Amino acid sequence: MQQIQNTLYVMTPLSYVHLDNTTLRVDVDHEKRLQVPLHHVGTLVCFGDVMVSPALMHRLAEEGKSLVLLDRFGRFKARLEGPVSGNILLRQAQHRGAGDVDVTRDLARACVAGKIRNGRTVLLRAAREAKEADDAKQLTGAANHLAASLRAAAEASTIDALRGIEGDAARSYFSAFSYIVKPAMREQFQWGGRTRRPPLDRVNALLSFLYSMLMNDCRSALETVGLDPQLGFLHVVRPGRAALALDLQEEFRAPVCDRLALTLVNRGQLSDGDFEVREGGAVLLGDKGRRKVVAAWQERKQEEITHPLLEQKVPIGLLPFVQARLMARAIRGETTGYLPYLSR
Missing domain, CATH: 1.20.120.920 (CRISPR-associated endonuclease Cas1, C-terminal domain)
Known part of the structure; x- marks a missing residue:
């Protein structure tokens, strides 16, 4: 049975989501609001004006995790993921x-x-x-x-x-x-x-x-x-x-x-x-x-x-x-x- 991977939702406007060693960190107004081990995150979902660092984008793609971009009301805008390895x-x-x-x-x-x-x-x-x-x-x-x-x-x-x-x-x-x-x-x-x-x-x-x-x-x-x-x-x-x-x-x-x-x-x-x-x-x-x-x-x-x-x-x-x-x-x-x- 596959273990559920968590989905992290970032909704605070102008948040900055980035890598901090092996963790995912969320800053708001240059202050840390959240920090979690990256291996605990299966999908990162960002609402509206949320900034994501290029380094984190690359790491998510490398590890087969998804980055989903929604507008502030939850409408789908884009999805970033690495190569599909399906059968x-x-x-x-x-x-x-x-x-x-x-x-x-x-x-x-x-x-x-x-x-x-x-x-x-x-x-x-x-x-x-x-x-x-x-x-x-x-x-x-x-x-x-x-x-x-x-x-x-x-x-x-x-x-x-x-x-x-x-x-x-x-x-x-x-x-x-x-x-x-x-x-x-x-x-x-x-x-x-x-x-x-x-x-x-x-x-x-x-x-x-x-x-x-x-x-x-x-x-x-x-x-x-x-x-x-x-x-x-x-x-x-x-x-x-x-x-x-x-x-x-x-x-x-x-x-x-x-x-x-x-x-x-x-x-x-x-x-x-x-x-x-x-x-x-x-x-x-x-x-x-x-x-x-x-x-x-x-x-x-x-x-x-x-x-x-x-x-x-x-x-x-x-x-x-x-x-x-x-x-x-x-x-x-x-x-x-x-x-x-x-x-x-």
Whole structure:
């Protein structure tokens, strides 16, 4: 079992991250704020105006560690890494699979099924815990719709049909999302449906930020096992788009990101002051809000669950790596199809 490597997030504007012998050091206004052994860091993620020394960039590349640059609101800007040492035979199998209609459809079906199944689990759990009868009714109705979507996905014969089913299921899932938010928090965290680029309310801002961090983890996991994150099966391949990372991300959105977002909201851990409203109506997490969410994200990744296939405890942060390995085995033909992670 691979040990989880830590991701270090640097968010303070004008921080300077550099090497200090065998440690990574973060200075702010020429004063040391943090110093950690470099071997404890797997990925360095910098938000906004953070400076990174050339020596540290070279060392990260030499040691196979990633440097990810995001803007101050968490949107991806760039990624620096050393030469990819993935298995060329695995990548050849991936490219052959992408050109095979049956292989592509089956892998896409697994991604869609995992997403729908895990979203339904979130809705059913919320329905059981709902205090209001109408909330439980709305959540149960959406869960039933997702059950029908699962049956339809199992019978879909084309990629386009699967994408249509996935889109319909997502609309149904998010139509009930506000009923998972506690009644006392609904005025502060109003929900008008999923909006992106830009998010138009606080819940959407929170979800988009969490999905961005999940995306980085999924891409790293795929590269670690030797798969090409650009060549996907469900998502359309486009220049500069990590389509396979988007495929892998789908099964984790609801059980990892959505549940964490709802926990932060329902427990009152986020408030008005943690968000910023930009000109045009865009709502984004502010500096203080990002710090809170990143801290909760890191804590969440350390929690252990019992993997349904491996039947052993696995830290949540390791799930993308486990599933990337299972996906690689399916692509190589070592297993009969890909089994996505299914939450309980």
